[in-house]
Amino acid sequence: MLYGIKDAANLHVYEQVAGGGLKPVLYADYAKTSSIDFTADSIYAYNKTTKAIRWDKQREGTFKTEMEVFELKWLSLLFGTTMSNKTMPVAKREVLNVQAGGAGAELASVPKAGSLVIFKLDSDGISHGTEQTAGTPATTEDKYSIETKALTFNATTFSTAGKVVCYYLLEGTHNTFTVDNVSFPGGYTIYADSAVRGTNQVDTFVQYQLLNVKPKSNVSLTMDADNVARLSIEWDILADSTGDMMHYVEV
Helix, strand or coil: CCEECCCCCEEEEEEEECCCEEEEEEEECCCCEEEEEEEEEEEEEEECCEEEEEEEEEEEEEEEEEECCCCCHHHHHHCCCCCEEEEEEEEEEEEEEECCCCCCEECCCCCCCCCCEEEEECCCCCCEEEEEEECCCCCCCCEEEEECCEEEECCCCCCCCEEEEEEEEEEEEEEECCCCCCCCCCCEEEEEEEEEEECCCCEEEEEEEEEEEEECCCCCCCCCCCCCCCEEEEEEECCCCCCCCEEEEEC
């Protein structure tokens, strides 16, 4: 029977843990492409100028996946870390209207102490004008005061209504991971579900079992206004303790 394949495999990703166990960490049924490649080095004996005998050695395998939709856990996996909830500052930018006389502006959130920086905006509503610094706006131009989130500016600086842009840090609990210079991906086992269809038009479900894989820690995530971002991952297929690299199993 002849077979054809038209499918990107669904992936069960298991982390290899101490003691030889496996811990499931990700399941992906949304990969756009998946491919398995094996190569080997060859040494030849020649009969004069013709290859007569070949010895093969050093088999190497690569598993490649590409996704257009994905869980953010994939990114942390590639950097050898995990997602977690932590208290972290995030940068905020707000454009606020200021009434004539300097009142009427209020931030959406309470800024982290010492992080607030304010500029008066030029008439185009975009370009930075004079920086507004903390002080006593009742007596000094280009000064502001803040009470919780409410801002007050100098009446002369804002003799007419205008706009300000406010930059500040906001602290809160966020889902996050950190990239450092010492953490790299660990070892994994991947079970890749797929199907092959015979000339009898019947599907046979198969599983490619990649016994010992390690993702390459080369990450390129291009954000493009005109094209969908694609996450490409390349895994080295290594031999396990028995020398096996992959099982092909008809389910």
